[in-house]
Amino acid sequence: MALILNIETATTNCSVSLSKDGETLVLKEDNSAGYSHAETLHVYIKDVFDEANIEAKNIDAVAVSKGPGSYTGLRIGVSSAKGLSYALNKPLISVSTLESLSHQVDIDEGVIVPMLDARRMEVYSAIFNHNYELIRDIKAEVLTEDSYADLLNQNKVYFIGNGVGKTQQLIQHPNAIFIEDKLPSANEMGLLSDIKYKKSDIEDVAYFEPHYLKDFVAIKKKA
Secondary structure, eight states: OOEEEEEEOSSSOEEEEEEETTEEEEEEEEOOSSOOHHHHHHHHHHHHHHHHTOOGGGOSEEEEEOOSSOHHHHHHHHHHHHHHHHHHTOOEEEEOHHHHHHTTOOOSSSEEEEEEEOSTTEEEEEEEETTOOEEEEEEEEEOOTTTTHHHHTTSOEEEESTTHHHHHHHOOOTTEEEEOSOOOOTTTHHHHHHHHHHTTOOBOTTTOOOOOSSOOOOOOOOO
């Protein structure tokens, strides 16, 4: 019975869960507009252990959302997960942020397009079928009015994530279903981290890096 600490920091949602056999036992998160990960992540980690009345040393693994997403958010989450994994001598598991996000959509047919904002008219996205099987790889793409046209002509397409707003401005199609105000959460990570744990699909703590997709670009503050 795997007991796993799950950490999700790829967007503004700072989210931590403790899961057992893929089921969430405790969830602590803050999905407010600002990034507060540096201040709150370790507080939330302590909170989930306290609420579950479980000592950190008794978990079986540490799982972290690997991206894509915010460069700074991912760095904080991965650094914390690696530190815990090393200190506790527990395996490190990485979970695809977009795959985890897709599990917030429960459908019997059609396809799911989880998408995260990547500035301007660009998003990080992937395509999953209704069984959460990846049918198009994760990539950074610039949206146009013709994006997903072939897919939309054949299926109901469920768009989810903080890239939905800009997508909704461009795509007008009866098969397009936009699920707003949803962000990746550690709540959905437990199932995926449990599957990886059972397969011994783990990362090298020393060398693991987040899946950024794009190089970091610093933006100067306005005067």
